[in-house]
Amino acid sequence: RRRERNIASLVNSRLPQKMIDFLKVAGELGQDMGWEVYAVGGFVRDILLARPNFDLDLVVEGDAIAYARRLARQLGGRVKAHVKFKTAVVILDDQRVDVATARLEYYEYPAALPTVELSSIKMDLYRRDFTINALALRINPGRFGQLVDFFGAEQDMKNKAIRVLHSLSFVEDPTRILRAIRFERRFEFQIGGQTLRLIKNALSLDLFSKLSGTRIMHELQLIMAEENPLACLNRMQELGIMEAIHPLLKLSADRVQVLMELGKVNNWYKLLYLEPRVVPWKLYLLGLTMGIKRDQIGQVTSRLRFTTKEEREFLQLRDMIGDALMRLMSWREDKSRLSRLSAILRPIPLEGVLFLMARSRKEHIRRGISQYLTRLRDVTIDVSGTDLQEMGLAPGPAYSAILVRVLEAKIDGRAQTREDQLRLAKRLGRALSRTCKEGDGS
Ligand code: ATP
CATH class of the missing domain: 3.30.460.10 (Beta Polymerase, domain 2)
Incomplete structure (x- = not known):
């Protein structure tokens, strides 16, 4: 022994x-x-x-x-x-x-x-x-x-070597190829010479195409939760693994650029210890699938065995981002209001907001999104439906319209205190009932 x-x-x-x-x-x-x-x-x-x-x-x-x-x-x-x-x-x-x-x-x-x-x-x-x-x-x-x-x-x-225990290791389980890369990059080791040959051999035998999407996705999720996912993804590209997973996932220079920005934004957010936490794969997959047309994205999500619900949510997220990018183009820090920025971003899940921040080349938009994440999205108002009732306003859809306007005013710094907000609510209530009466009269 x-x-x-x-x-x-x-x-x-x-x-x-x-x-x-x-x-x-x-x-x-x-x-x-x-x-x-x-x-x-x-x-x-x-x-x-x-x-x-x-x-x-x-x-x-x-x-x-x-x-x-x-x-x-x-x-x-x-x-x-x-x-x-x-x-x-x-x-x-x-x-x-x-x-x-x-x-x-x-x-x-x-x-x-x-x-x-x-x-x-x-x-x-x-x-x-x-x-x-x-x-x-x-x-x-x-x-x-x-x-x-x-x-x-x-x-x-x-x-500092990553080595398998025997030569059939990758044939037994091709996901180990992704694990090898993950550990190599995490510890800044090198995959050993023989082990690298076994990986290339396994890839030339196309073992990846037999691998279930669920298992690939699981390993991708682990990679994207690493400190430096891009280092792993670059290595995967170098070995032809991205295309082996799906040809549409080739890591182009554009995508590398965006993934780098995503990494920075993700680290920035992580250091703030804010809730909710980022789900890293949701963030990075947006970068990895950038440029893929809407009618082709299903090829990737089905290769990765997304459920119908996951696929729908991912598509929705991409759509929301596309829409928000357009609306953000006309947002000006000096002239537009923070409440408008807030309204654009509020429906979008955190990963989408961070993606928008990474993608925005304009400094004022990045600054605005940063304000949104650190401050604006948590703003709550100090008046409620009960207050509106006490003002004698009849309950109805007007309530939420008024409360949204009060929130916007608070975000824009026009109604900081409860007194300011009550006064604004009253004014809005009067204005609304006037328009209602005018509407009745016509
Ligand atoms: P991490 O630090 O990422 O959690 P880990 O080494 O603890 O890494 P786990 O995925 O938790 O990894 O697996 C625990 C152990 O199980 C590993 O150390 C390894 O010995 C073994 N193991 C995990 N996955 C495989 C696999 N696909 N093939 C062979 N052994 C595996």
């Missing part, structure tokens, strides 16, 4: 105390039940790379569901079990932990592995995507902190 390095001191220095305590408890329970328990995957990788990661995955060389139930009972949490997959999720107040059973029968390996010689943790790790994700950390007492590295992950981390 290869020597296992003990990284307990690294674990202790890089994880929050709460997490260390949890791992200890989880290891002791494994010991009690007579099973080895490991932390695995990205969690272990990120300890070594000194990156915060609180998504803990445990693997038990035993019955994961029975283990998870006892762990939850001990810590006062809940369990969601997937009997078919022999996995469970332990849900605690401030933490979710995935627990899996180390199994021998994940895939049929064409390479006819000498299965009997492999421990179950080794088999479990062997089915994973890259060496850096195929690490395990023992947590049972006495062995706590021992790093299980069968495939040279530590060496690959030193060399």
